[in-house]
Amino acid sequence: MLAGTAHGESRGQIPDSTVQEKDIKKRAKERQRKERQRERKRSEARGVLLACLEPERGALGGSHALQEAIAQWQRVGHGRQASGMGGDDPDGNLMEEASRQLEALQVKERAAAKCHALEMLEDDMVRLASNVNAEAQAVGAAECGGNVTGESSSSGGGLRKEVKEAESALCVICMDQRREMVLVPCGHLVLCRKCSQRHITASKLCPVCKAPVREICKVFS
Structure with a gap:
């Protein structure tokens, strides 16, 4: 009677090999997933x-999207290489092309930022020259008119504006030297050479708009 019971219990047990086989299959399915x-x-x-490498798409996305x-x-x-799927990268040429186009895009963007900064500087210089000419004409007209009160008022206003300009x-920063360094990419012309070196080393941010500064360029007048 006892022998029969033991035999029945052994028949109800699942062999270890079957359990291992199921576990192997389960892990294989998980790896495949x-x-x-x-x-x-x-x-x-x-x-x-x-x-991003398409010409019409790359121009819109810029270097940031490509990065x-x-x-x-x-x-x-x-992640693919770490998983053991092979060390050779079949798309190595794709990566090289992407890196090449990224570098070209960044060069174009830096050049565009410099051009924009120069255009802003030219506009400021034209505006300043126009204001100075207008003030000179106003002062001359007041002197010819002989109106002492009007002349003094016009001269005083002109002097104040010239001082402001x-x-x-x-x-x-120093309010002593002329502005001659353009900050890229924001394009602000607000620093002299010495202050630009000290300020960018300390904060790397534009003092006007707080945008990150990638490089500084000297403007030759």
Whole structure:
């Protein structure tokens, strides 16, 4: 009777080999699921990167969009190599092309920022010259008219405006030297050479708009 009971219990147990086989299959399915997920992300990242490399799309997105696409592609590619799917990158040429176009875009954007800063400087110089000429004509007209009160008022107003214009051409930090350094990419011309070096080393932000400064350029008048 006891022998029969023991035999029945042994028949009810699942062999260890069967349990191990099920566990192996389960882990294999989980690996396949994760790999499919990685491949989907890799395909999406590749599509975004290719879209940014298209001429008509790249011009709209600029270097920032391309940088994000490259970073996403690198994250997905790194995950693929870490998972043991092979060390060779079949899309190495794609990465090289993306890096090349990113560098070209950044060069164009820096050049555009410099041109914009120079245009702003030219506009300021034209406006200042126009104001000075207008003030000179007003003072001359008052002198010819012989109106002492009007002459004094016009001269005083002109002098105040000239002083204000002169101050606007001085460095906003030291208020002593002329402005000669353009901040890129914001384009503000507000610092002299010495103050620009000290300020950018300390804060790396434009003192006017607080935008990050990538580089400073000297303006030759």
